[in-house]
Amino acid sequence: MPKIEADVTIPESPGGIAAETSLRAPRISPWKPRAGEERLAYVLLAPAVLLLASLIAYPFLTSLYMSLTDRRIAMPGRFVGLRNFSELLLEDEIFQQTLWNSGLYVVGAVGLKTVTGLAAALLLHGMTRGRPVFQALLMLPWVVPASLSVLAWWWMFDPMSSVINWVLVNLGIISRPIRWLSDPFWARSAIVITNVWRGLPFFALCFLAGLVSIPRELYEAAESDGAGPMASFWHITLPLLRPMLGIVILYSVVMTIADFEIVFLLTRGGPRNSTHLLGTLAYHVGLSGGRLGEAAAISLFIFPVLAVVAYFMLRAVRHGAEVS
């Protein structure tokens, strides 16, 4: 079976996340580096480096330091070592709850996005006509900023006049209105549904790009060997889609765990802190409560996830580059 790991990008895409090649060594070019090429490179890079160093690297370092102090707004902090971290992990029940919420949220939302995104991609792939139109319509939730569309979801989950409840009651699926945002279980479901709604198009489109790149001959060969659609799916589609699945899932894990506006707009972390994520809790503790050191420590818990994902994504991209 030919290895096609490196070909999982949309053909017309300027640089698919899967096939992005920036981390390869620069291709050997036919000309030798000219005098001044290196200097020009540094000049061109300078503004970007300056900006990223002063507004990403430097703040990141100050937040590392801040997390080791008991700093509050308008008060200089004392150095307290790892006390913020140990107190959060060992004593702070709201924080422990938040870690648990984050785990549920990521597993639930990313899992559902993977399954539904794959289903949508397979359906789009099977369409003989109208695919661009359906694809464009499916994309809308991803295109419209979440901070606006989530307002519609907020209204759809309204305790008094939730249209979702109206539909479900009238279809006879439920007999009593669901308490969407006031019951912990349903509030968690609500933020997962909203996140899936927002992220599904991205998953579907990336998976579709992967499906398109699978050579049709493989299916034809399998079919002539008597394999049914299910067998083709398990033995051809899924294995060949794996690199794309991996990258999309990894990327989504970081973005989902760092999610902010869905929770902030729908529940503000409630009811009884059952929907707080690291970002919303850090905002609550740091900017509303003024406990900067503690809040910095909370948001830094996103970092290990980021580091692990970055490591695996770099590896995946490198691997893809080697295969090609």
Added chain:
Amino acid sequence: MRRAGAGRRWLIYGGFLPFLVFALFPFYWMAVTSLKSNLEIYGAQQIPLLVRQGMTLDHFRYVLRETLFARWMLNSLIVSGSSTLISACVSTLAAYALARLRFRGSQFFGMAVFITYLVPPTLLFLPLSRLVASLGVSDTPWALILTYPTFLVPFCTWLLMGYFRTIPREMEESALVDGANRMQAMVRIVLPLAAPGVLTAIMFAFTISWGHFIYALAFVSSNPQKMVNIGLATELIRGDVFYWGSLMAGALLTSLPIILVYGFFAKRFVSGLTAGAVKA
């Protein structure tokens, strides 16, 4: 397609229908609510899915006249426009260097762009809020014009690096042979060819800034300085009284520019999406 039988077609298009309903219903509901009278929105009625008691533009009128909506829109335009412009310039230069030039450390810088691209704004909003305060620009558009490039530049650079690579080197090479220096080759040959890519980057950057939430919420707090998405989410709700009609009208008006751009450039959006995607 093999044996595209009618049954199979039904299965595919019928199976896609729930996805379409799921994707589009919130927008439909937004539009329907914004056109209903308050009486109909909150009254017990038979079928809420349609406007049955006459459409009204009252909610749009309210948003435009009685709130700072127009002012917020202007703030959003200024901030999104400036940060997009800054980011597009900075990123184009950096992406060209990373994609085309050979220099020590190019691998390191490429990796740095990739990693900063993955950094979610949620990780940095606290230290950045201190930084913004110490620069004395809290509660001004500058707080956002300065900080939005932190997520726009990695994204645009990443996208443009891919784009620059699709431009054949030979074109540039022949200019170099003809005696142009690298700078001239870049400005006269590569940049014009990369224009569609730069346009895509601009479009995405504008969309991302238009909807960006956490910095806009954390760094700007006085009502007249707010970005439109923050103004809608924080100023239209007072106590227990919900202005759902006007809130939906405002959200619709604010989404419209993005939907229009998307309508015109759907294909570019789709291909750019997989190039790294708007941050979720």
